[in-house]
Amino acid sequence: MSPSILVDDADPARFYTVGFHWSTTTNSDSFFNRTVTVCHTEYRNTSTVPKLEFNFYGSDLHFYGPPVTNDIFVNYTIDKSSVRPANLNKNANSALKTGVNIWNLSGLDQQYHSVDIFPVNGLFSFDYFTYTPNRLSPLVGRNxxxxxxxxxxxxxxxxxxxxxxxxxxxxxxxxxxxxxxxxxxxxxxxxxxxxxxxxxxxxxxxxxxxxxxxxxxxxxxxxxxxxxxxxxxxxxxxxxxxxxxxxxxxxxxxxxxxxxxxxxxxxxxxxxxxxxxxxxxxxxxxxxxxxxxxxxxxxTSSSSSKPFNSATIGGIIAAVVVLAVMGFCFRFWRRFARNFHSTGGDSHQYGNTTFVPPRAPTPQLAPVIYMVSSPRHPAPAPPPPPPMPHNPWSYEQQVYPAMPVSHPSGQPHISRQEPTFWQPSSTTPRQPDISPPVNSPAPHSQDLDGNLNNSAPRRSQDAGPADLPPAYEPRLYIP
Incomplete structure (x- = not known):
């Protein structure tokens, strides 16, 4: 036998009422937890219809409370269906009792349900109600x-x-x-x-x-x-x-x-x-x-445990064999797909040797010319950068390139061109300082043959254009 879930009238967290017609009385003897709730349907100076709504997972809903007199009438809906009258238990023998079963709603399936109760006439009162839970009913915190x-x-x-x-x-x-x-x-x-x-x-x-x-x-x-x-x-x-x-x-x-x-x-x-x-x-x-x-x-459980028989054991073995074969086929397919994608799908395998068809020769690119400088033919100096515009109102540093200095042709030299920084003044801007060329010959140098030479260092020069490669001849390439 399963327990019933009890919802007391003093626990409004499990249900709620609509309208000011409802009132709860405490310290009432013979009622569960000494409380009872009454709906005063005689208050009719309002457009609000009194209602009690309750949602639950389960079946077999039972209401308990004071005895029901003949002037009490209640309507209800189940799962938002049409309104119908409630068949209340009006028993004259229970007129002096309290906490009797006043209404039952049975035959519900084991699903989610919504019940709305509309008192129409008389003093409808209830003490508590119960319902039969199922596997979907929450039990934590429930009585x-x-x-x-x-x-x-x-x-x-x-x-x-x-x-x-x-x-x-x-x-x-x-x-x-x-x-x-x-x-x-x-x-x-x-x-x-x-x-x-x-x-x-x-x-x-x-x-x-x-x-x-x-x-x-x-x-x-x-x-x-x-x-x-x-x-x-x-x-x-x-x-x-x-x-x-x-x-x-x-x-x-x-x-x-x-x-x-x-x-x-x-x-x-x-x-x-x-x-x-x-x-x-x-x-x-x-x-x-x-x-x-x-x-x-x-x-308790509706099914009892039974020992394994030969048919059950045979079925288990067959299932294990089928799963093993499926696993082997899956691994074989994975290995084949991995090998196929690793070779790009263009190679053909014979035994343990993989043959890849030859690719077309790479087209010849244009010849690359390397410029080598010599001391007899100095390499042309790069053109100087264009002068920067002068802004007398700017406080940023202005960089002016060094002016070229003439020197005898054929003489090795090393020129250092360093930028000169000029801070603008409130008057006419000052011309940049021109640093003289600095000739700092090395104590010794090394010629192209690797011999030491104490003469002045020689500058590298351009060796001229390199020879072009021969024209492409297809017969020279072995396929």
Missing amino acids: LLLDDNDPLLQYSSEWTKTNADTLQGAVVAHQNTLSGTNRTGSTLKFNFVGAAVSVYGALNQQAGRLSASFSVDNGTPTSFSPFDGTQTPNPSSWKPNERFFHQDLTPGNHTLLVTLQDASGSQMLWLDSVVYEGSSGTKLNSTTTSTGGGTTTTG
Whole structure:
């Protein structure tokens, strides 16, 4: 059995209402978490239609609250379909009860649904509603409700299951069942994965004392003693939906233990439901079991494990062989494609030798002429750069080329032409200084044959144009 997700009317983060017709009352006895929400349809001086909207993944939606009287009418839509009347549970026998099942919406598929509820007349009230989750339903932070008859709750042998209608007085219970015991030492154990846990039950004002303890993970027990024996007995007085215990926990695996400490007279401990908050490890149809080596998680499943037979083993072997052959073919194709692209697709392979057809001869380029200078024929000096324009208003440096200096022909010399920088003044610009040529003969030089010569250094000169290569003759090239 899967737990139901519970949405309390005091948790507006899970649903929202439209219109000022809605109001929530706190500190109301016999209601879940002591709150109940009412829609006042008698407020009609507004164009806003009261509405309650709720979206969820799951099925089987159930609303609980005060009994529905004959003057209450509600319409609804499911998944934005047409408006239709809600078939409310109007039971005269539950007129004195609280927290009854007032409306059900069953037969939904396991998908996403959107429900809009439109109260039309009367005081429509609800306490909480539940829905059955599926694998798409988020569980983190949700309140998961287990009825007292859920098999995940492990009772000792002293507990009895009772239909609430058979009890004296107007008592209501979730799914109309209660589990009770009056045997001291009776226990209830619940293993779960979550972040909080609460225990709810019903109190009957009988004569005698009632005391129970609650602990989580073998921690310090919390005592709950609603009756000490001084109360006035009234067997018809019931308080349903009473929270006996609550504790916030670190998300993870936990174990709840409930123990009856004392039940004298006619008192009994009546449990109705257990609610725990889901965490990241919470799963549907799952619980935790304690073993000698620690705590492990187990779950129910519709399919059982079966041993492998010969057909299964043969199929696995065949699949492995097919995959191996496919892998070999793929590697062979990769190698062939790589060799094909590496040779450009133009070569032909014979055995281990690759023959590449000869390429056409490279066309002869124009001859390159190298200029060699000699001391007899000095190389012409490059033309001087054009003079830069003069701007008397500019403060940038002006660069003037050096003026050429005449010298006897045939005499080796070395001229250094250095630019002269001129800073403009407020008056007429000054002519640039002309640096005389500087002749700095080297102490010795080396001729073309590699012999030392102490004479003045010789300047290299142009050797003239080089001989042109012979004309191209195709017969001179061997293909």
